[in-house]
Amino acid sequence: GDGVRRVPRPRRGGAGRRDVRGLRLEIDLDKIGYNARELVERTSRRGISVTAVTKAVLGCPDIAQVMCAAGAISLGDSRVENLERMRTAHVDGPMLLLRSPMPSQIDRIVRADAMSVNTETEVLSALASAARSSGRVHDVLIMVELGDLREGVMPDELHDTVRHVLGLSALRLRGVGANLACRNGIEPSEENMAELSAMVTSVETTFGVDVEIVSGGNSANLDWALGSSNQGRINNLRVGESVLLGREPLRRRPIEGLHTDAFTLVGEVIESKRKPTKPWGRPGQNSFGETPRIDDRGVIWQTILAIGRQDTDTADLSAPEGIEILGASSDHLIAQTADRMSCGDEIRFEPGYSAILRSMTSPFVTQHHVGSGTPVGVRNSVAGL
Numbered sequence: 001g002d003g004v005r006r007v008p009r010p011r012r013g014g015a016g017r018r019d020v021r022g023l024r025l026e027i028d029l030d031k032i033g034y035n036a037r038e039l040v041e042r043t044s045r046r047g048i049s050v051t052a053v054t055k056a057v058l059g060c061p062d063i064a065q066v067m068c069a070a071g072a073i074s075l076g077d078s079r080v081e082n083l084e085r086m087r088t089a090h091v092d093g094p095m096l097l098l099r100s101p102m103p104s105q106i107d108r109i110v111r112a113d114a115m116s117v118n119t120e121t122e123v124l125s126a127l128a129s130a131a132r133s134s135g136r137v138h139d140v141l142i143m144v145e146l147g148d149l150r151e152g153v154m155p156d157e158l159h160d161t162v163r164h165v166l167g168l169s170a171l172r173l174r175g176v177g178a179n180l181a182c183r184n185g186i187e188p189s190e191e192n193m194a195e196l197s198a199m200v201t202s203v204e205t206t207f208g209v210d211v212e213i214v215s216g217g218n219s220a221n222l223d224w225a226l227g228s229s230n231q232g233r234i235n236n237l238r239v240g241e242s243v244l245l246g247r248e249p250l251r252r253r254p255i256e257g258l259h260t261d262a263f264t265l266v267g268e269v270i271e272s273k274r275k276p277t278k279p280w281g282r283p284g285q286n287s288f289g290e291t292p293r294i295d296d297r298g299v300i301w302q303t304i305l306a307i308g309r310q311d312t313d314t315a316d317l318s319a320p321e322g323i324e325i326l327g328a329s330s331d332h333l334i335a336q337t338a339d340r341m342s343c344g345d346e347i348r349f350e351p352g353y354s355a356i357l358r359s360m361t362s363p364f365v366t367q368h369h370v371g372s373g374t375p376v377g378v379r380n381s382v383a384g385l
């Protein structure tokens with residue numbers, strides 16, 4: 001030999017475990033399962049079923065299965081690509097395409113065997129002819145505008161749209177829905193929900209049909225659904241953020257008893273130095289056309305993480321105690337830390353909905369699932385910390 005003793009390199013994570021390092025989004029399946037089960041139970045006491053929305057997690061099949069096991073009656077996603085991903089992974093339950101179909105994707109939507117939301121008669125006709133030529137019946141839900149000014153037929157167009165659907169034998173009218181709080185933040189209320197109920201009843205009496213699904217809205221409807229003494233005809237909600245993040249989106253308040261920390265963005269330190277907080281030289285705009293406001297706090301430990309705006313919405317991350325995010329460019333996140341950190345040290349951030357959306361679609365962020373999909377109670381998890 002060469003006289004050099006070879007010391008085996010320490011293995012991280014223990015034998016048999018995959019090395020989990022680098023920029024990653026940790027997703028706790030147990031916490032998501034718990035949130036989903038809680039919401040299913042709370043709404044079912046009001047006669048409301050849950051369509052669990054998977055778009056923020058790109059139709060991740062593991063998460064979809066957890067949501068179904070928790071009692072969601074169907075899965076909703078805005079993209080046919082995500083519905084196809086779940087179908088390929090043998091997620092078999094009912095699915096709903098949450099966004100009006102792109103005409104270029106009509107055939108795929110019919111083949112994905114999902115119901116779709118609709119507002120345009122020309123799209124409905126195209127769905128009917130695609131369904132007819134593949135020998136299928138395609139289920140539809142008509143969306144009505146209630147004031148948030150995103151998708152939906154105007155209330156006075158609803159009857160004409162229903163008549164159009166009923167005239168197409170390859171389509172089946174399954175329900176009527178509405179969406180609020182997404183574009184203009186218009187809140188679900190006793191008034192607009194009663195208006196939706198009245199429209200449903202009017203469709204039924206006019207056309208002699210049974211409107212099976214009345215989908216009142218998204219996570220922003222939970223306060224109304226759980227608080228109102230009269231849910232009227234509303235018997236379904238499509239919920240994403242409240243299941244994934246345990247928050248209601250109108251005020252981003254945590255929902256009592258749910259986990260708000262199922263997602264963690266873990267980043268890696270690449271530089272940590274004593275630096276002044278005040279830049280020097282002649283100031284112009286930064287790389288994003290912004291002129292940052294400088295808050296001079298003297299000399300600090302400036303720590304850089306390999307996380308950038310390409311990886312997440314850096315303005316939507318919460319840093320742990322003792323660490324403050326000062327700014328971010330495409331590939332660098334600048335934070336103030338109490339001490340020098342070593343390169344390779346990890347910092348765990350709590351992402352909001354917008355940060356999760358961006359991280360899920362960044363090819364640089366890996367996804368790491370923890371937990372088995374067995375729901376963990378909030379109390380247990382707090383006690384376990």
Ligand SMILES: *Cc1c(COP(=O)(O)O)cnc(C)c1O
Nearest residue numbers: 053098179218219238239240241
């Ligand atoms: C995204 C979406 C939802 C889910 O919204 P959350 O706020 O995440 O609950 C429901 N319905 C439609 C039409 C959507 O686009």
